[in-house]
Structure formats: C-alpha cells, structure tokens
Amino acid sequence: MKKIFRNLKFGLMLCAGAFAASCSDVDEAMNEIPYTRVLTPLNFEADVDAAVGTDIKFSWSAVSNADAYILELFEAVPTIKEEDGKEVEIYEMPENFDSSNAYQTVEVAKDGVPFTVKNLAVDKTFWARVQGVSAKIESSRWAYLVEAVSTSAVRSALNPQAKERTETTVTVQWDQNAKDPKDLTSIRYELVVPVEGATATVMPLSDEQISACEAKIEGLEPGTNYKFTLLFGKSGSRGHFTAYTRPTTEGTQKINNSAELYNALSSATGDLKLLLAYNEGEAYDLKSYLTSGAGTPDEKVSSLPLTYTLYLYGESAPDGAKPVMKNFQFELSGNDCHAIHMEDVNLDGGKNFGYIISIDKNGSATLPESVEFVNCEIVDFTKGIFTIASDGTTVNGKCERLLVENVYAHDINPTGSGGGDFIDVRRGSFGSVEIKNSTFYASARTFLRFSETTCKIESVNVTNCTFNQVTATNTSSNNSGIFHIRYTQTSKPSDFQQLSSFMLTKCLFLNMNNANETENNFWVRLTRDSNENFAPKCEGNYYYNVGHLYEGKNGGQNTFFPTKSQLEDEPFTEKMALAEGGVMLTEDPCTNSIAGKMYLKNGAIAANKVGDPRWWNASAPVVTRPTELEPITEATAWDFTDKTKFDTETVENQTIIENIRIYGPAEIVMSSGISFAQAATITNKGVPTASAFEFKADGYGSIEMTAQGKSVTSTVQIVAGGDTYSIIADGKPHKVVLGDLVGVNSIYVLPSSANTSFTRIAWTKDTTPENTVTALATPVLTLNETSIDEGTQQAVTATWERNAHAEKYTVTFNGTTTDVTEPAFEIPAATIAALAAGEYTISVVAQPTSTSTKYAPSEAGEAKFKIKKVIAGGLVSLKWNFDDEAFADAKAAIGTTDNKAADTYFNGLHIESLGGTLKVEDRGKDGWFLRTGGGGKINSRRVSFVVPKNGPGTLKVTGANPSGSTTDETELTITANINEGEKILTGKLVGKGIKEVVIFDGEELKANDVVYIYTSGGIRYKQFEYTYVDPDAGPTQKELVWD
8 A cells, every 4th residue: 555645734624623623722812811821832843853763853932931841642543545546544633632542741841842752663653732831820722733743764865955946936856866865755845934824735746756856846925935845754854945936026127247237227217127147146246337546545436326216136046046236335315216125136245335225414315115125145334234314314205114034144344343333214204114034143333223303213023033243343332232213302202102113023142242341331232221212022032142240230130131221111121121931041052153153053942933034944064074185286374263164172183174184182262273282292204193283285385373382482393395494482473484395295383382372374385584583572661750850960760671582781871872781771860960951762772692593682662751941930720621610601602402603702712613513511420521513623613712921831631532432542633723824733632531631732832822722523622721831920930841
C-alpha cells in the first residue's frame, strides 16, 4: 500500500464545524482578556529534527500568566481510502482528546519553550496539544497542532533553493547528487510572518518532479516571504529555505545601466516606475553624475531632484541577491510627488551621501501621501534614510503612511559622528509610521525622531524588529535615544494630541550600550529621558546586553530604560518595558550578535515570534575550515581585531582562519587580537609545534607585524627560507624584508617569550627596508619654578624619568649645551638672577650608547619658565559675570528664548545679536549664561568693550561648548578682533565643561580701542575678564605672566 499524506487545514475543519461542534475548548471572541484563567498559548508548531528523525521540537508563544505548560502527544490513527486507484492514508483530527489516552504527557517549565520530545519511535504520527497552567487561576484552553507530525528514519539534507521566482511562483530545486534524492513525499510552504487564519500548505510531489529534483509552487502572493520545506513522510524534513516572490512590476520601465538610470531620474517630466535589472550585481553607481570638482579640494556631491512620483523596483536574482543603486540622494521638492516606493533593491550611499530622501534647509515640498521602503538592504549612508530639516523649510500636505518593512539596514552612521538621525523629521504632518519585520545593525545617532512644535504625527507602530548596536555611538553622546518623539509643554495639547498609538511589539534589542558610558554619563536609551518625550507601550519585547546597572542611578533600574519619558502620562519604568511577556536575557540569543551574526541559537526567540522574522528560520553558514594553507601571491593582511573574522575562541591544537595557521595554545579575543601564554616551541627543523603562526607565500616580499610582549626586551622571531629574523614586540608596527625568497615558502612567526599578543600580520610585495632603529622616548620635563620675578635669587631645576636605554642626556639652556648622566639639571640661582625679563626654554635629548644599533636619540623634550618684570602701578580688573545682579536689566532685554534683535549693555559690555540668535539660560547649579545660537562674526552674535587705558592687557573668557557631540578633543575658537581687523587674536576652548580661556596676555592696546569677541560655533558665555595696568592705581606691583 502506498502511503500518501493529505493536509487537512485547521481553518477548513473549523468552517465545517467538525471541531467546533465537539471541542468546547476553542476560544470565543472576547473584548478583554479574562485573567481568571491562563491565556491560551498561540503559534503552536512542531518540527522534526532532521538530524535525528525521532525528536520533535514543539514551540509556542510564551504566556505571561502561566506557571508551566502541559504538553500531550496522541498517536494518530489513519483512515485508509482509495484515491485515483491507490490506497491513501488520511489523518483527520479526532473529535475528542482524552488525557488518559495520551501517548506521552510532559510538564514543561515556564522558561522551557521550545521543548523537544526525544527518542520517539520511528515512523509514528502524532497529534499534540498544549495548555498553560497556574497555581492561582484556571488553566488555559488547549491549543492544538494544525496538522499531525510524524517521526522518521534519518535522511540527509537535500539543500533546497530557489531556481526561479516570479510574482506568483517559486521553482524549488534540490541536490540530485545527495544521498537518496528521490526519497521525498511533498513540499510544505507557509508564510514566514504568520497571518491570522493562514496555515501551511503541503503539495505532494509527483514521480516526475521527484526524478527531476525540481518543482514549481504556484498561486503565491506577490512580494511575500515564504518558507519552503522538503518532506519525506509526514514531517521528516530534508532541508528548508525562505524566499520572496517578486513584487508586481507591471508597467515598469526596464533600466540596464547607470546612464539609463540617471537619465530617467534627471530628465523626468512625469511619474516614474522603474525596474532595475540585476546585471550580475554590477552597481548602478551615480557618483560621477552627482559630483563636481572630482579629485580636487573643492570636490562636492549634490542631490538628485525628486519632483514626481517614484516607484523603484529591483529585478533580484533567483537566490534573492538584489540590484545595487549606489552613491545618490534624492532632494524632494515641488507638489507633484504623490508617492515614493522602493522595493527589492540594495540602496548604498557609498559613504558619500547623507540620506536616501531629504527636504533640506530652505527647501519647499508637498509631502507624498506615502513613503515606503520594502524588502531592501540599506547601507553606508552617512546619516540615515529620511529627513526633513527645520531651518527655513516649507512643508505642505500630509504623508499618510511612512513604511519600513522587511529591511536590513546596517553601517549607517554607526558611530553617530555624522550628525542627523536615521529617520529625522522636524516639520510636516504624518499619519502612521510603521516599522516592521526589519533588522537595524550598527547604525544611527537617534533612530526615529519626530520633534519640535512644527511636526505632527498620529501613530507609530514598531513590530518584529531586531535592533543591534543602534544608537550605541562610539564617538559621541549626542543622541536622544532610539525613539525621540517629542512635544513641549506648550505644544502637546495642540500638536501632539493626535498621537493616538505608540506601540513597540515583539522586538529584540541587542548590545544597546557603550563602553565609554559611566555612572554619571550614560546615553544609550530606549527613548530620550525627558518628560517631554513619549515612551512606547511595550508588548513581548526581548532584551540582551542593554544599558547598565549603577547603584543609586536612574531610579535603581537599567539605564537603557528612561525614567522621565511618558507612557499614558506616567513615567516610564523597566516593568513597562517588560510588559506582556517581555524578557531580559542573560545570554546572547544569537551565534555572535555583537559581530553582526544574528543567527538564532535561543529557540524561544523564534517560538515566541520575536524580532525580525528573517532570523527565525535562518541557519548559520556551515564553515568548514581548511586543513592546508593556500600560497599567497598578492598582498594580504590579517587584522586580528576584526570582529567579523576573528571571533572569541580558544585554540587548543591548531586551526586555519583566513588562510593563516594558528598553533595553540592561543586565545582569540574578539576585537582585541590573538595572544599566546607561552613562547613558541619548534622541532629541530624549525617547524612550530605550539604557540605560533604560519602562512605560505609565493615569491619574495615583506612581512609587517604589530605585536606586544610583556617587557621592553620582548621579540618575535620570523623564520623563512632557512633564515631567522628578529622583530621587537613593542606594540608598534615593524617590517622585515624577505627579498631572497624563491618559490613557495612557509613563513613562521614565533613569539620568543610568554604573554605575547598580536593585532596584525601582513604580507606585502613592498621590499623597501624599514628603518629598524627606534628613537628613544622623548623626555617629559618638570620644573620646580615656572615664574620668577626679575632679579630674584632662585635656582630652577628640571627633572624627568630615567630611560633604561639612554647613556646620557644633552641639556640645552640659553645657548649652552651640557651632557648629564642623571635625569636632572639645575640652573644656579645666580644665573637666574642675572636673566632679563622674558621666557626661557630648557630642552633635553636622551642619547643612546654610541654603538647602539637599535636606538636613536630622542626628540627634544622642552619646558619653559618666565622671568617677570617688576613695574610701577596697579592692576585693574573689569569683570562681567552673568550671575551678577547688575546683569538683571540686560538679562530681561535679551530674554530666555532666541532673540535676533538683542542690543543691550551690561556695565559697559555691549551685547548684540545683529540678526543672529542670542538668549540667556539658567543652568541650575551652574547659574546664568549668555548663549549664542551658533557661531558669530564681526557683524553677528558679538560682544564688545572699550579699552580704558593705554598699555598691556589680558583678556580671559569663561564658558562652555553647548554641543551634545562635544568630546574631550573638540575645539571651539574664540576670537578677539581689535578695531574691526587691526589685530585678530584667538584662543581655544577645548573639551567638555566650563573652561577659562586666555585670549591674549600682556597685549599692548590703546585707550578707546574696541575689542569685539565672537566664536566659531555656539557657546555658553559665563564671564569676561579684562585686566590691565593703571599707572595711577596704587603702589608698585608685580605684573602677571605676560606673553
């Protein structure tokens, strides 16, 4: 009797009433959740482990109020019927299930989903049901498998894949050379993203299809992601894959090269509907068309004008590879672009363009009714994908729908240093924003921003997305959380009352923190931490490695969850973030998420339908490491800090990664390098047996290497062609030329001592010798005195650290050179007393032994001191501090909001906007500041005063850089312009916090000179101080240090 399985869909059974009439456990419709009983588990599924055949993995969505689950298996009994002259076994769901007749009953722990029932009998078919139970409330209704599941003998995978794809069909092809390629029964296909009421379909395979190792699935929906599984028996899997059908592209214009694409876009006189041919992956690169001054210092890129409706599709390859559109940005303008839709295409900014679509400063446009990115890969834009600027922008109309669906976006402004946000909207009116079934990796300063009083939005729904290292900036704390949907206290009632829904559902957050964060400065947050920001209503989200826990900080909860953002007028809490079955994971659910490898190893993620569906069925590529090295013929580099190639691993014996052999014992630490705890060991023929590297090179070349030993004498030996070379392991790059090598040679890298680590090895054809002589470290000098009154008897002593490789030190002072052997030098008091007023320099050079072949003299280390002139008169200091009560009138005149017409005086200090913006700010414990809205000029955003007396003067400015992107190295230039260009003097405000900057010191000025002060960027001024000498102001005084 031939065994043929028929799939009876659960939905059809319900319609027929067979199940509803006999099983009272079916959930009736209800408007609210009855918490008198446990919720019924959803998405109940079963899969046979193809590698075992007798193990069945059951999965279902976790239920928040269940303490455990009861899983029951029932042996299925077929009905034998004749169909087309053949006996057919048909499995129909029984009308009743009795627990006393269960084949097997298992209690599953709350956190035990998915659960695998192991070692069942071969070729058995089962029905199954699951129920949530609790000690406090009534058990849930039963959830039933839609179709029976069968065990089987083990079969090898047939590696199915898509051979052809159309809008409604996918042709499945499998490996005809695999073992038993004809041992198949059917193909099961189903939606990757479940839709209520939809079930899997099983298509029996004909003898012809099985012989051809190929079958066409028809009747599919366009632009939809399906999972296809080859089956033998009822459930035995012989491999699966996922694939999209093509989108509907009727009426499109076929584009075949970059020139055609540019011409179509730049010369459009009406709506466009374009289809990009795949062209074997060759990119549609528009950089040459959008670049002026290429190759010159004036090189500049420009945007493509977008004035009409645009539908842009890709004609992707059968394996899903998409055509690439590279180096472009659209500038939206005019009133005739009613829709933007991009689908099935790779959008690549080439690290040259900021956004895919923008309305820039001073732009004017009517918003399209819809903006949609569907089934796209997006990479290497420097800011984000969509922006509307606030400054001078005119935006009309309403975008009813902004959609991001089935998108994989990565490496878009990953460090946050590019400014701008992933979706950055400062003006305009929007209906729904939908972001679903997508992955965002290593991207964004802020992910989603709708802010300011000039922007309106009705709903935001983020569903089934994976966020990995998003907004976790490396170089800047200037972000506003993943979600920055903001209102102000005055704008909320009128502008944001339309925000009816902000949902965050079934999303997975990975590695959302930054190594530079501290308990007093943390910034990677789910939302901006402000009571002017909306927080999402969370349901079933999972989190791994997010935020930090600092005692007494952030209300005692994880820093990733803000404490001030508002959810339904209540402050957001971690409990709210974990609502409806949310989970804080303690282990990486992926193979290596921080390296971008998001293949799931935690079955609960897929079972509960969390995160981007693309990862639910994806399998990590099986990487078989080679056992032999391939000779290198071209330049090759191994960056052991590259986390995508060298993952954390302990090498016990030996392995080959990226065509370099690593002899253990060795530790590979992701992002750090490879270290050896012991020195290399070799055979009597010089071949390594432990703790070494090996690669093979064809012909001559040079090896470059960066290694760090445990001491200054640590070295690494290079063995090649029978010769041995030595490189110092000092953490710096070094090079050895191997110019005599002929043919293929093994090159060995051998650490000479324990605890040697490597970050890079490279092979190059450049045989220019390295200057292997290393300069000694530059001495760092310390002086006991840096300022002395003229004529004072005071010795000055310079000291520095001893250099172990220095034989002596050459000291130069006032034109005289002296050699000393100790790290100190004294200038006698009598010599100091005889010096005239001025500045003097002491320099020291560390000298190696005269016979040294390793070291060269150091750079000169210097220190300066000043001899001060004694003068008659008194010092007068003019101070303008914005906390002074005398500032009250000027403060009121300027105001606390941006003022472009400020023109007022504060005790002789003239403060002027001149069209730029100024305001005063109360910074709490730091007091009041004068804040500029940007950089100033001689005719904009300036302050000024009149010099009261002839003679030398000193100007000090105290203030802070207000930019959130300020780092410890950020410089802000403060300019003092004397008499509108007669003299221009500058100082630098460097880093974060309030700093005092000396703009000039002892500068000769004349009475009634006007000093104008302005900056290169926005600043918070705290105080100005001008000090000068008044000959009539008192007894003899000693001057301050003047330069």
